[in-house]
Amino acid sequence: MSKVLIVEDDEVIAQGMARHLTAAGFDPVCVNRGDLGLQRLRFEHPAVCVLDLMLPGIDGWRFLETARAEGLGTPIIVVSARGTEHDRVHALEIGADDYLVKPFSMKELVARVKAASRRGVRTESVERGERIEIEELVIDPREVQAYIDGESAGLTPTEFKVLYQLALDRGRVVTREELLQKIWGRRQMYRDRTVDVCVKRLRDKIDRRASQHTFIQTRFGVGYKLEAQAK
Amino acid sequence: MSKVLIVEDDEVIAQGMARHLTAAGFDPVCVNRGDLGLQRLRFEHPAVCVLDLMLPGIDGWRFLETARAEGLGTPIIVVSARGTEHDRVHALEIGADDYLVKPFSMKELVARVKAASRRGVRTESVERGERIEIEELVIDPREVQAYIDGESAGLTPTEFKVLYQLALDRGRVVTREELLQKIWGRRQMYRDRTVDVCVKRLRDKIDRRASQHTFIQTRFGVGYKLEAQAK
DNA sequence: CCGTGTGTTCACGCGATCGTCACCTCCCCT
DNA sequence: AGGGGAGGTGACGATCGCGTGAACACACGG
Numbered sequence: 001m002s003k004v005l006i007v008e009d010d011e012v013i014a015q016g017m018a019r020h021l022t023a024a025g026f027d028p029v030c031v032n033r034g035d036l037g038l039q040r041l042r043f044e045h046p047a048v049c050v051l052d053l054m055l056p057g058i059d060g061w062r063f064l065e066t067a068r069a070e071g072l073g074t075p076i077i078v079v080s081a082r083g084t085e086h087d088r089v090h091a092l093e094i095g096a097d098d099y100l101v102k103p104f105s106m107k108e109l110v111a112r113v114k115a116a117s118r119r120g121v122r123t124e125s126v127e128r129g130e131r132i133e134i135e136e137l138v139i140d141p142r143e144v145q146a147y148i149d150g151e152s153a154g155l156t157p158t159e160f161k162v163l164y165q166l167a168l169d170r171g172r173v174v175t176r177e178e179l180l181q182k183i184w185g186r187r188q189m190y191r192d193r194t195v196d197v198c199v200k201r202l203r204d205k206i207d208r209r210a211s212q213h214t215f216i217q218t219r220f221g222v223g224y225k226l227e228a229q230a231k
Numbered sequence: 232m233s234k235v236l237i238v239e240d241d242e243v244i245a246q247g248m249a250r251h252l253t254a255a256g257f258d259p260v261c262v263n264r265g266d267l268g269l270q271r272l273r274f275e276h277p278a279v280c281v282l283d284l285m286l287p288g289i290d291g292w293r294f295l296e297t298a299r300a301e302g303l304g305t306p307i308i309v310v311s312a313r314g315t316e317h318d319r320v321h322a323l324e325i326g327a328d329d330y331l332v333k334p335f336s337m338k339e340l341v342a343r344v345k346a347a348s349r350r351g352v353r354t355e356s357v358e359r360g361e362r363i364e365i366e367e368l369v370i371d372p373r374e375v376q377a378y379i380d381g382e383s384a385g386l387t388p389t390e391f392k393v394l395y396q397l398a399l400d401r402g403r404v405v406t407r408e409e410l411l412q413k414i415w416g417r418r419q420m421y422r423d424r425t426v427d428v429c430v431k432r433l434r435d436k437i438d439r440r441a442s443q444h445t446f447i448q449t450r451f452g453v454g455y456k457l458e459a460q461a462k
Numbered sequence: 463c464c465g466t467g468t469g470t471t472c473a474c475g476c477g478a479t480c481g482t483c484a485c486c487t488c489c490c491c492t
Numbered sequence: 493a494g495g496g497g498a499g500g501t502g503a504c505g506a507t508c509g510c511g512t513g514a515a516c517a518c519a520c521g522g
Contacts, residue, residue, distance in 0.1 A: 075350070085336050092342035097350065098329065105316050111323035119306065119328065119350065119418075142403040144453045156479060157452040194481060196499060201480090203500095220489060221498070387468060425470060427510060434511095451478065452509065 002047035002117050004028045007037035007063065008079070009055050013102075017050060020106040021113060033057035041067060041074060047117040050109070053080040053091075061094070068095035075116035079104065132167045134227055137206060137215055139167050146206060153205045158183070162198050163206070163226075166216065171228030173219045199224055233278035233348050237261045238268035238294065239310070240286055244333075248281060251337040252344060264288035272298055276416040277305060278348040281340070284311040284322070292325070299326035304418035306347035310335065363398045365458055368437060368446060370398050377437060384436045389414065393429050394437070394457075397447065402459030404450045430455060 004021050008014040009032045018028040029046070031037040035057035041049060053060035064076060075097040080087065083101030091099050098112050132139040138147040144160050146153045155163065161183045166174055176195045180186050184194065199216060207214050217225045235252050239245040240263045249259040260277065262268040266288035272280060284291035295307060306328040311318065314332030322330050329343050363370040369378040375391050377384045386394065392414045397405055407426045411417050415425065430447060438445050448456045 073350070085339060089336075089338050089342040092339075092346045095349075097346055105320075107320050108316055108323075111320040115323045115328055118326075119304070143456065144404050144450055157450075158480070192481090193483085193499085197481075197501085200500060200502095218499070389469065423470090424472085424510080428470075428512090431511065431513095449510075 002026055003044065004113060005037060005040055005046040005049040006030045007034060007049065007055065008052040016106065017109060020110050024110045026113065034059055034063045038063055038066060041072060046074060048113050049074050049076045050113065051076050051078050053078060064095050077112055077116055134170065139164060148206060155205060158198060159202050163202055166224060166226040170226040173223050173225045175223035233257055234275065235259045235344060236268060236271055236277040236280040238265060238280065238286065239283040247337065248340060251341055255341045257344065265290055265294045269294055269297060272303060272305060279344050280305050280307045282307050282309050284309060295326050302417040304412055304416050308343055308347060370395060379437060386436060390429060390433050394433055397455060397457040401457040404454050404456045406454035
C-alpha cells in the first residue's frame, strides 16, 4: 500500500530490500542515483525513503540537505556501510530519521520502515500533491475539492478521489477495476456499477457549466479518461 | 524547551542523559519506575520519551504496549542493554520509534532525541510565531488568545491550539486525525468526538459576532478548514 | 471540603453520502 | 438492421458523519 522509495546503487541490496518490503505489504520503488531519487521524492510523495549514503549522481549527504532545505518532510532512513558515531550523529543532525549500519538484518529494516511509516501519517490523507489545472477545472488535493471557474464544485470525498485519480493519469484511460481497487479497495467485481454511478455524479457536478463539453470521457468496454490539456 | 520524559531506573545513567539533554536545550524529566512513567506520559505530554526496558513497576514492553493501546502517540526511544535482533524488531513492531543498545554515546542519544522531536507529533511551542489576521479575527500566539474586532474571544488553551493549528494551514483541510495527533498527542482514534466538541465551542466563541459567517468550515468526511483570506 | 473552570465522553437526531437496483439509452458487432 | 451487452440515469434506503446539549472526570483555589 504505502510507497517506499529506495535510493541505493547496489542492485543486489536494493532488490533484497524491495523484496522484503513487498512481503511486508509495502510498495517499493528503486532508484540507483541520488539525483534521480531526489526528483522522485519531490514528485511522488512516498511514505518513507531508504537512502544509501554512497551514491552516484549526488551523494546521500547532499540528498538529505537538499530534501530538508526544500521542506520535504518524508521520513528518511539512512543505510550505510560506514557507521562511525560521527557519521550517525551528523546524518541525524541534518535531517535523517534513522540510521542503519550495513550489514543489517532485513527484518530490522522492515521494522524500522514500518515504524517510520506509522508515524508519518500526515501525508496520508491530505496535503500531498500539487493542484492540477485543466482548462477551467482546478483540482486541489489540499482542499479535497475541485473548482470550476473558481467556484466550488461541491464534490463529496469519494467523488473527489475518483476525479483526482483520473487527474493523476490524465490523458490515460483508467479501468474500472483500477479505480475500484485504488479507491474502494475491492479486488474483483462481477457486475459492480459503483464506479459508473460515482462518475455520473461527478459529471453532473463538473460538466454542468461548460455545456457541450465533458471532462470525463468514456472508453467503451475499458474505462474512463480525463482530458489531457494541462491548460 | 521541549520536554523529554526519561524512564530509567539506573540513577547514574538517567542523570547523565538528563545532563546532556539539558545541554542540548531540552527539558528532561526523570522517572525510575515504569508505572510512574506511564502516568506522567498520560498526563503531561512530553515531546519525546526515552524508555529503558528493564524497569520496576511495569517493564518497558508493557509500557510500550499500554501507551500505544491508549492511543498515546509520543515518540518513544527504547534504550536497553539487551540488543538482539529479535528484541529490536519486536520493540519497533509494538510501537517504539527507535532502539539504542547500551552502551551508547550520549551524542547519539541526543541526536536521536532531536530527530524524534523534530518530526514533532505536537506543536508544543506556541509561543513563537506571528499573529495571524483573517478579516476581523486576530490570532495571537504570544497571548494564546484570539480577538474579534479587538475583543477577546475568551478561548481556553485547547481551543486556542485547535484554532492556531487550523490557522497555520489556513485554506487547507486538516483532518481530525491530524489535529488529534498534533494537539492531543494521540495516534489513533476509534470513535473520538473530542475534536468535534472542541470545534463546536470554538465556533460558538468566534463565529458569534459575524453571524451568517463561519470561519471554520466543515469538509464532510474529511476534516476542518479555516478560511483562507489573509485579510 | 466544596464551587469553578476546563476538557472528555455520551446519547440523540438530522442530514449527507453512497451502494444498489431497475430501467433506459446507446454503442458495437455481425 | 438487429441483438446483446455496456454504460447512463433516477430513485431509494441504509449507513455514517457530525452538530448539539448534557453528563461526567479532574485539577485548582479558596
